[in-house]
Amino acid sequence: MSAKAKKSPPQSRRRFTDEFKREAVQMMLDGHSAASVVERLGLSSVNLLYRWKRELLQGSGPVAASLESRVKELELELKRVERERDVLKKALAIFSRSD
The missing domain is CATH 1.20.5 (Single alpha-helices involved in coiled-coils or other helix-helix interfaces)
Structure with a gap:
C-alpha cells in the first residue's frame, strides 16, 4: 500500500465551552493579534475567533x-x-x- 493510499481516520469536530470562547475573545480584545490567539490556543482558523467575537458582542447588547x-x-x-x-x-x- 502506498503512502497516498493510507487515509487517516476522520477527525471529529472539537467542541469549545462558552467560557473558553469568552477567554479567547478577551485575549484578542486585550491586544493580542487574532493570529497569535489562534496559534496559542490551537484553533482551526482566525475566522472562527472573529465569529465568536461577533456572537459575543451581539449577545452583549x-x-x-x-x-x-x-x-x-x-x-x-x-x-x-x-x-x-x-x-x-x-x-x-x-x-x-x-x-
Whole structure:
C-alpha cells in the first residue's frame, strides 16, 4: 500500500465551552493579534475567533457594540498621534543638527 493510499481516520469536530470562547475573545480584545490567539490556543482558523467575537458582542447588547466602535475610534486616533509625533521627532533632529 502506498503512502497516498493510507487515509487517516476522520477527525471529529472539537467542541469549545462558552467560557473558553469568552477567554479567547478577551485575549484578542486585550491586544493580542487574532493570529497569535489562534496559534496559542490551537484553533482551526482566525475566522472562527472573529465569529465568536461577533456572537459575543451581539449577545452583549448595544453597550458592547458601542464600546467596540469607541475602541476602534481611539485606535485610529492613537495611530494618527503617533504619526504626528514621529514627524515632529524627525523635524527636531533636522533643526537641531549643527552644520
